[in-house]
Amino acid sequence: LTTEQADLVKKTWSTVKFNEVDILYAVFKAYPDIMAKFPQFAGKDLDSIKDSAAFATHATRIVSFLSEVISLAGSDANIPAIQNLAKELATSHKPRGVSKDQFTEFRTALFTYLKAHINFDGPTETAWTLALDTTYAMLFSAM
Numbered sequence: 001l002t003t004e005q006a007d008l009v010k011k012t013w014s015t016v017k018f019n020e021v022d023i024l025y026a027v028f029k030a031y032p033d034i035m036a037k038f039p040q041f042a043g044k045d046l047d048s049i050k051d052s053a054a055f056a057t058h059a060t061r062i063v064s065f066l067s068e069v070i071s072l073a074g075s076d077a078n079i080p081a082i083q084n085l086a087k088e089l090a091t092s093h094k095p096r097g098v099s100k101d102q103f104t105e106f107r108t109a110l111f112t113y114l115k116a117h118i119n120f121d122g123p124t125e126t127a128w129t130l131a132l133d134t135t136y137a138m139l140f141s142a143m
């Protein structure tokens with residue numbers, strides 16, 4: 001990513017990054033197979049767990065992870081740190097049986113959420129696509 005592209009991603013992310021519960025809800029709603037992998041949520045009704053403390057805790061963990069990656073974007077010096085985070089995600093999720101297809105589903109749901117909630121002009125969409133392509137290439141090569 002160029003500095004300008006990284007700035008676009010950071011600026012737009014900052015407008016939605018505190019909507020953690022909303023974001024996880026959108027992911028689970030679109031892809032119940034992802035929710036089914038969470039022992040404490042599997043088999044439950046999404047709308048009834050959405051407002052629970054456990055849901056908020058998990059949403060914050062996942063969204064904070066994204067914030068951490070995004071905060072590192074735009075500087076070549078940070079590439080190894082981003083690779084490490086991608087590796088951590090791959091390693092921690094492998095025993096949970098999370099597939100590449102499911103990570104791709106997550107990406108699709110996140111992208112749809114972003115499109116609906118931020119001003120997604122051409123350059124912003126290009127920057128997000130590149131950011132996700134780059135991180136997912138790292139993630140998938142570590143799986």
Ligand code: HEM
Pocket residue numbers: 033034035037038039040061062063065066089092093096098102103104105106
């Ligand atoms: C934890 C599943 C994607 C970040 C977890 C847990 C499960 C899980 C089962 C453990 C929850 C528990 O404590 O019982 C999945 C599935 C995914 C997915 C099925 C399918 C796409 C992601 C993505 C991110 C992420 C894309 C980051 C953006 C985390 C973090 C934790 C976590 C930070 C807590 C720390 C840890 O235990 O590793 N995930 N996850 N997950 N997930 Fe995911």
